[in-house]
Amino acid sequence: MTSLKKTPLNAVHRSLGAKMVDFGGWDMPVQYPTGIIAEHHTVRQKVGLFDVSHMGEIRVKGKQAMAFLDWLTPNAVTKLKAGQIHYTGLLLETGAFVDDLLLHKVSDDDFLLVVNASNIEKDIDWIKTLARNWDVQIIDESDATGQVALQGPRSLDVLQPIIDIDLSQIKYYWFAFGNFMGLPVMVARTGYTGEDGFEVYCAIDKTEWVWNQIMESGKNQELIPTGLGCRNTLRLEAKMALYGHEINNEITALEADMSWIVKLQKGDFLGRESLQKQSDEGVSRILVGFKMLEKRDIARDHMPVVEDGKEIGFVTSGAPSATLGFNLGLALVPTRLKEIGARISIEIRGKSCPAEVIPTPFYKRAK
């Protein structure tokens, strides 16, 4: 038996009655006794707290940090201001993904990359190899950093009373450093749910204390702990990619419908040549959102998209949508099928089931 990695909140989850699962080698709560659907609705309507301490934090420092990252990743790092964040990828020369990440700019020579837990070692190796001829230091801070994500429309009301910075001044995809009841923390207005919310980074040995303080502050806001099960359905409704599903080492950023992170005009970057070619010639397959037309059909990850008995694509993620009340998913399909209203067929347990391409994100919160 391989032993699973544990976050500093492992015992807390168990004491709360969480159902624990192996998530990329980590022992993580998929749901609490509340259940996935109720947790999902609570995040959309009120507020939930997620343990995301398993996520990786990679510091990139040095005189050439900004230039290096601007070459390493496809989004325009030089356009970021101190305190700003953007979503981007670590790409192969093919334009496909090593990982996706949030890139935080502390200053011109100090950046924090937040990466997927299951990819930490791979990312570190990748970045270090490529950094050899640059004046930068690559530091893995994952084991020293705890992280919790407070998500939902009441997030600000829960967090504001216990932190000394004015959270209303932090815009979406910006961050700040603050004093959390005496503890220095980093607070980012980000998340993986499509709701407003804050991700709080702290010293790993303080994570349980931070969790408890936030839960206590959230009592009068009906805050509940929420697990990875609803995190997945929430992110899917918001069309946020999950590594290993929408993106992997064979799916390019343009195929994943992420032209918004691919700044072909910014100058040279890793993967640019391939992506420029793909952009000029047009991609042959692309990620689309779909809705199952029969109420009882639920598409699941990896199910084939079929046409005349042949597999022409596949479902990257599929699930019932608790918010929207129908079954939806994302699929990689031939580009000719990307138009809204296009009909596709998904093979579910040997049966061809009708679906329709619909606009994404499936869910967008009211501003």
Added chain:
Amino acid sequence: MYPADLKYTRNHEYLKPLGDGTAMVGLSNYAQSALGDVVFVELPEIGASFDPGDEVGTVESVKTVSEYYMPTAGEVLEVNGELEAHPEYVNEDPYGKGWLIKIKISGELNPELLDAAAYEAHVASESH
């Protein structure tokens, strides 16, 4: 969690004999908990006959889908139509409102069915 008056399969269905040659069939508490929130239950045609171990239908949860199987030979007398509007009954009350089908038992009861104690031991061995 595993009522003593029921019989169980290794695939986590239960059979509740009603004493008149009929029985209710559903998912055990362990099964509903493992599935998580159920959102759809595919039910068979009334009158359909199955052998022990035959696939009867599927149960879809938010996370996953699972087949369920006939615990003993029999014919479907009734299906739980309430589940169409309330699939959550499978989670909330697996041995009551969350029943799946009512069957007429054909012949002898499947000898491989487990009693509550044996089933509990089976569950313990699977979850470790």
